[in-house]
Amino acid sequence: AQKVTQAQTEISVVEKEDVTLDCVYETRDTTYYLFWYKQPPSGELVFLIRRNSFDEQNEISGRYSWNFQKSTSSFNFTITASQVVDSAVYFCALSEGGNTGTASKLTFGTGTRLQVML
Amino acid sequence: GAVVSQHPSRVICKSGTSVKIECRSLDFQATTMFWYRQFPKQSLMLMATSNEGSKATYEQGVEKDKFLINHASLTLSTLTVTSAHPEDSSFYICSARDTRSYEQYFGPGTRLTVT
Numbered sequence: 001a002q003k004v005t006q007a008q009t010e011i012s013v014v015e016k017e018d019v020t021l022d023c024v025y026e027t028r029d030t031t032y033y034l035f036w037y038k039q040p041p042s043g044e045l046v047f048l049i050r051r052n053s054f055d056e057q058n059e060i061s062g063r064y065s066w067n068f069q070k071s072t073s074s075f076n077f078t079i080t081a082s083q084v085v086d087s088a089v090y091f092c093a094l095s096e097g098g099n100t101g102t103a104s105k106l107t108f109g110t111g112t113r114l115q116v117m118l
Numbered sequence: 119g120a121v122v123s124q125h126p127s128r129v130i131c132k133s134g135t136s137v138k139i140e141c142r143s144l145d146f147q148a149t150t151m152f153w154y155r156q157f158p159k160q161s162l163m164l165m166a167t168s169n170e171g172s173k174a175t176y177e178q179g180v181e182k183d184k185f186l187i188n189h190a191s192l193t194l195s196t197l198t199v200t201s202a203h204p205e206d207s208s209f210y211i212c213s214a215r216d217t218r219s220y221e222q223y224f225g226p227g228t229r230l231t232v233t
Contacts (some may be wrong), residue, residue: 022227044227047224065119091162105152105164106164106213107164108160108161108162110161111161
């Protein structure tokens, strides 16, 4: 069975601080995909990134960066120089791979609520 | 980019009534759609996988007779909450998988309140 653990329930930081959101996953599949989504108060999920299990390269997109380490089954997300607009709930998710490509059903973590204060 | 719509965005209904929620892929075809439920301050939990032209596959613990899913076309799946009760109040989110690219796109969600 697949499982995603986000141990941090809530994090509060002051604007301009860096913050890392942790994600640890469990799966028996050798091919799988990892995702991060942002959910602002409106509720709509905002896609941030997808990573497949064969690509362990770290990725940077503006103030966002992701660290994927298969050895520790972790896929952590760092926001550099956080801003108030980053306040939201962030979900890490996992899907199995195989011939369905990147979009099988997702198993979500419990989410981390990030509050960025002035 | 690909767009998935849900209708209605919010609905309030009385206990015992049925509510239908639509999920549409606007600019792509989706053989498969997924329905998730999110209770307040909780994670998203998959309820069922909807397949065009066939029966939906429900996750363990989800009552198929209570949550009726119909995927009648390549761009539309509906979720009907039958005989709704206050405990069914939740945020329902669908996602649609593009038949060509296999990319998955989420709808904006439907907030259901049962009084």
